[in-house]
Amino acid sequence: MIHPIPSGTRDVLPDETREVRAITATLLSVFERHGYGEVYTPALEYESVLARADMAEAQPAYRVFDESGAVLVLRSDMTVPIARVVASRYASSEPPLRFCYFAHCYRGVRPQRGQPRELLQAGIELIGAPAPHGTAEALTVLCHALDATGLKDYRIGLGDASLFPALMASLRVPEELRPTLLDSLVLRDFVGLEQALAESGLAGEAIELLLSVPQRRGGPEILAGAPAEADSAVTGLRQVHELLERAVADRVILDLGLVRNIGYYTGAVFEVYDPALGAPIGGGGRYDELLGRFGRQLPAVGFALGVDRLHIALAGEERGTGALLAREMSGGRT
Amino acid sequence: MTPINGLTIAVPRGALFGDTVDLLAGLGLDTEELSKNDRKLLFEDIGVITMRPSDVPTYVEAGAADLGVTGKDVLLEQGGRAHNPLDGGREVYELLDLGYGRCTMVLASKAGPDPAAEALRRLGVMRVATKYPRIAAHHLEETGRQAEIVEVKGSVELAPLTGMVEAIVDLTATGTTLRENNLVVREEIVVCTARLIANPVSHKLKAAAIDDLLTRLRGTAPARERESAGRETAGA
Numbered sequence: 001m002i003h004p005i006p007s008g009t010r011d012v013l014p015d016e017t018r019e020v021r022a023i024t025a026t027l028l029s030v031f032e033r034h035g036y037g038e039v040y041t042p043a044l045e046y047e048s049v050l051a052r053a054d055m056a057e058a059q060p061a062y063r064v065f066d067e068s069g070a071v072l073v074l075r076s077d078m079t080v081p082i083a084r085v086v087a088s089r090y091a092s093s094e095p096p097l098r099f100c101y102f103a104h105c106y107r108g109v110r111p112q113r114g115q116p117r118e119l120l121q122a123g124i125e126l127i128g129a130p131a132p133h134g135t136a137e138a139l140t141v142l143c144h145a146l147d148a149t150g151l152k153d154y155r156i157g158l159g160d161a162s163l164f165p166a167l168m169a170s171l172r173v174p175e176e177l178r179p180t181l182l183d184s185l186v187l188r189d190f191v192g193l194e195q196a197l198a199e200s201g202l203a204g205e206a207i208e209l210l211l212s213v214p215q216r217r218g219g220p221e222i223l224a225g226a227p228a229e230a231d232s233a234v235t236g237l238r239q240v241h242e243l244l245e246r247a248v249a250d251r252v253i254l255d256l257g258l259v260r261n262i263g264y265y266t267g268a269v270f271e272v273y274d275p276a277l278g279a280p281i282g283g284g285g286r287y288d289e290l291l292g293r294f295g296r297q298l299p300a301v302g303f304a305l306g307v308d309r310l311h312i313a314l315a316g317e318e319r320g321t322g323a324l325l326a327r328e329m330s331g332g333r334t
Numbered sequence: 335m336t337p338i339n340g341l342t343i344a345v346p347r348g349a350l351f352g353d354t355v356d357l358l359a360g361l362g363l364d365t366e367e368l369s370k371n372d373r374k375l376l377f378e379d380i381g382v383i384t385m386r387p388s389d390v391p392t393y394v395e396a397g398a399a400d401l402g403v404t405g406k407d408v409l410l411e412q413g414g415r416a417h418n419p420l421d422g423g424r425e426v427y428e429l430l431d432l433g434y435g436r437c438t439m440v441l442a443s444k445a446g447p448d449p450a451a452e453a454l455r456r457l458g459v460m461r462v463a464t465k466y467p468r469i470a471a472h473h474l475e476e477t478g479r480q481a482e483i484v485e486v487k488g489s490v491e492l493a494p495l496t497g498m499v500e501a502i503v504d505l506t507a508t509g510t511t512l513r514e515n516n517l518v519v520r521e522e523i524v525v526c527t528a529r530l531i532a533n534p535v536s537h538k539l540k541a542a543a544i545d546d547l548l549t550r551l552r553g554t555a556p557a558r559e560r561e562s563a564g565r566e567t568a569g570a
Contacts, residue, residue, distance in 0.1 A: 110423070157538050188427040191529060195431075217541050253538055273535045278397020279425060280535065324397050324536060 008109045008117035020120070020311060023149055024102050027122050027305070030145040031100035034137075036124045039099050041081040043106075047071040052293045053080040054263030061108030061117075074106035079264070079287065079302055082125045087294035095128020095298055102307075116308070123284070123304035130299040131236055131286060135268045136243035138284065138301045143248045146272070149310065152317055154274040154281070156251050157217070158240070159258025161265040161285060163233035167213060170229035171206040185214055186261050214257030222254055230256070233267075240268060264290045272305065275324040276316030281309045337381020338363055339543035341536075344394055344402030346387035347372070350528050353434040354403045358382070361550055388412070391424040391531065400536035401544070402426075405435055406526035407505055411466045427532040429544075430551055435528040437507040439469060441521040444494050448520060450501035454479060462501045463493030470503035473523045491515040 005011070012020065028038065050060060050073055060073035075081055078101045090097055102122050109115040124141055126134050139156060146154055164185055168178050177200055184193035190211070197207045209227055216222045220241055226234040237254060244252065253273075260269045260283060269285030284303025291298040337343075338361055345354050345368070359365045368377055368384075376383050383399055390404035391412055413423035441462075443450045450460045459480040464470040467485045474481040484499055486492075493499045495515060505526065506512055509519065530551065532544060 155539060188425075188534065191428045191431045215545070217538060253541070255538060271538075273538050275535070275539055278395065278533050278535055324400070324533075324539065 006117060007111075008115055020307060023307060023311060023314070024120075024122055026148045027145050028100070028102070030148045031124055031141065034098070034124075034141045034144070036098040036100035036126075036141070039082065039085065039101055040103070041075070041078070041085060041101075043074055043104065044072045045075055045081060045084075047073045049084060050075070050080050053083065053290055055080070060106070062106055075103075076107055077105050077262075078103050078121060078123060078304065079125060079290070082127075082302075083287075083290050083294050083300075086127050086291060086298070087296045090127075091296060096134070097127040098124065099127070100124045120307040121282075121304040122307050122310075123282070123302060125300060125302035127291065127300045128298045129301065130288070131267055131301075132239035132243055134299065134301045135240045135286060138303055139240070139244060139252070139270065140248050142270075142272070142284075142303050142305075143251055145305075146310075147247075149314060151274060151310070151314055153276070154251065154272055154313070155253050156248075157253050157255045157258050157271045157273060157280075158237065159255040159269050160233035160237055160267055161259055161269045162267055163230050163256055164214060164259065166233055167210065167227070167230045171202070171209065173200070173202065173206070173210070181210065182259070185257065186259050190215070217253055217255040217257065220254060222256065226256065236267060260285060268301070270303070274313040274317070276313040276321075277309060278324065279309065281313055282306050336379070339540075339547055340381070341400045341540065341543055341547065342381045342383065342398075344390045344399035344404075345382050345384045346390055346402075346404055347384050348387055350387060350403060350405060350435045351384075353432075353528065357403075357432065357434075357551070361547070391426055394426050394531050394533050395424050397533045397535060400533055400540060401429075401547070402531050403432065403528055404531060405437075405505075406524070406529055407437075407439060407466065407469070409529060409531070410439075410524065410526070411468050413468065424531075425534055427534060427537050428529050429532050429548060430530040432528040432530055432551070436525065437505050438525050439466065439503065439505055439523040440512075440519045441470075441473070441501055441503050441523060442494075442506075442512050442517045442519050443501040445516050445518045449494070450520065453500045460501055461499035462503055463490050463499040464503040465490055466503055466505070469523065473503065473521075491517060 047063060055076065060076045062074040064072050066072055082099055086097060100123065102120065104118050105121050106118055109117055124138065126138055129137060142156065164182060168181060173181065180196050181193060184196060194211055197210055209229065213227065213230060223234050223238050241249060241252065241254065258269055258271065264287045265285040266288045267286035271280040271283035274281055282303060282305035286301045288299040291300055345351065355365050355369050363380055368380065368382055383393065385393060387404045388408050390402040391409060393399050394402040409424065409428065453460045459482055461482045461484060462470055462474065463484045463486050465486060467483045471483050484493065490502045490504050491511060494502055494517065503523065512519065537544060
């Protein structure tokens, strides 16, 4: 007899579990070697507590009432619960604090897109280590962890969440227009951005900068010609890049247009790409103000990898197939 | 024959096909077989896959193609939830307005006194048939009207003529089909043109190839817009 389970969830059977466990065990050994201790937190949290963070897209999607009528949510990421843990359980500990986790998180889905409601995330949080050194450490751990799993062709996109807002401020973009422009960028809609700018009445030079800067991506050479208006973010990116060991730096694609759709990021943000998958495997960034919202003002940085996506990418690389891979090979053949 | 800059492009069959093939030919792609053979789907040697326009975002989002051409109507219809402006729907970059395939999403009803307005006044709700339920629902919600959206797959003009609904939301280029069915445009919702979209991972990993293509397209797109203005096209 077949008993259904909710769409976007699944049972994981021994063959797959064995492979997933091998990946998480590898990740854990790298995280631990770098001094990150594993934590568990409850899957259910008080809505009122998680609401302290600005989650934007990653807003919790599932709510239940407990026996006393309090609203509980299923966590949608691990960064916010760990911020809560640090404020409540490590209120007077000397930073930096290093945590790692392997945990299921819960997201809402759009129908018929094959999106998961329940996803296994593996990640770290480095609390109390400011930019640029903290960011460089997180990127280093990320690369060492991915290298250890055997993933070969991945790249890290590195940008700064404060860059575009700073650019808009220094170019005197009217306050009321700024959210529209930023939304276009978050939605990856350069046509919408161009149209909004064309109607903005801004000077031609300012429009040109606001359109071209977020499309700059590549090696450290793209920082050289960056406009003075984006100086502090660009300087920050350069500092991080200079701190990276060679093998990590070679993986990095600097991307002045990278924005992640989670409200709590304040500085450097990054995403992991692999040609075997059409979507990022994971990502992270600096959230220097989130801990303050929970009562302990500490700069922080972290990342989360989608374990299932990493698994798909590894399998794709192994087979020499996958989203962008198969075609690169056929392209090379002709 | 080789793909443009090593990129795979999802090309829409149907109304946008001719202009898209011309565009690719203008970039130096050998499109002879592509325009001749309308049964073949995969043109591996030139890096082209063909499909209906509404499938283009699906293939590009999954990374089965690096780039794709589709109508803004398709992107809007597959977009996010209306109440969350940051929920963008498909995870693809919208890189360029290609200018062709220009048409307008309209709300239309039978000529004469507007039956939709009357239904709204007397019954508090209007029935609207459409192939674009999300765009229709979003527009009516934004303008504060109660509507019952009826999704149809075929000729939507039939629905108001049979009395099943009071109005339709549909795409029109010249308005000919509407006029022939005694329907008049009551509201223009949004103008839609063909868009170049990109997979988010390709956009980073193949940045130079995509940017070079964009630069070349920016040189040709405005000319094409004038050429194709007024041509009867629709994205779906």
